[in-house]
Amino acid sequence: MCGRFTLTLEASELQRELGLGAIPDNWQPRYNIAPSQSILVIKDSLKRVAQWMRWGLIPSWAKNPGIGNRLINARSETLMEKPAFRRAFQTQRCLIPADGFFEWQNRSGVPSQRQPYYFHLPNHRPFMFAGLWDIWHSPDGNELLSCTIITCKANEVISFVHDRMPVILDASSAWIWLSDSPVKELQSILAPFSLPLVAQPVSRMVNKPEHDTPDVITPVAT
């Protein structure tokens, strides 16, 4: 699962490290990105322009946009079966830049004791989540762009905390995800990330979305 993540780089670093085009000029580094907030999304492999979208996919047919609060993730195994995701999987794939994400470890079944872990690459370099986007027309005629992060089975690093993880794409597979490849090939790149991620316990400060400072990802002892 992926219900919180980070993107701590400045625009120029993002462009250089991920090979992106233009980035919205109001971009600010983030240490605690929560569902329903605006996040950066890339949906074309040609210009690789980053644009704002709401995190939590609102299908075009939704009567109430509130459904987006529950569609923050999509299971990679069932994208073709789910009415909410099927069309987006075929024609509205996207990339979501990030440089870390949080998972909560269940201990002793007490919700207040769940221990958050921060996962990132050893050199703290950024990467891309595989995602889907959609467009929703509100009754007053406005267009609302929204997106979801695809999940897969957890790899060996993550599984001691949680059994699901976001799909992370490396530089080569990221642009394939945006291409017009056969469904079979697209599905094949939705796999657990093979490079070693660092698992770092952090304080429960991350639990509150309004905490959005470097303190959130500061390592703590468990």
Added chain:
DNA sequence: CCAGACGTTGTT
């Protein structure tokens, strides 16, 4: 035919 759902997670 129409009506109603359409999702993931965790927990039990």
Added chain:
DNA sequence: GTCTGG
């Protein structure tokens, strides 16, 4: 919009 269930 599209699928499932009645």
Added chain:
DNA sequence: CCAGACGTTGTT
């Protein structure tokens, strides 16, 4: 994901 709300009426 977690945190926080969850309701109606009448009166000011």
Added chain:
DNA sequence: GTCTGG
């Protein structure tokens, strides 16, 4: 318990 909002 379940839903909404961030």
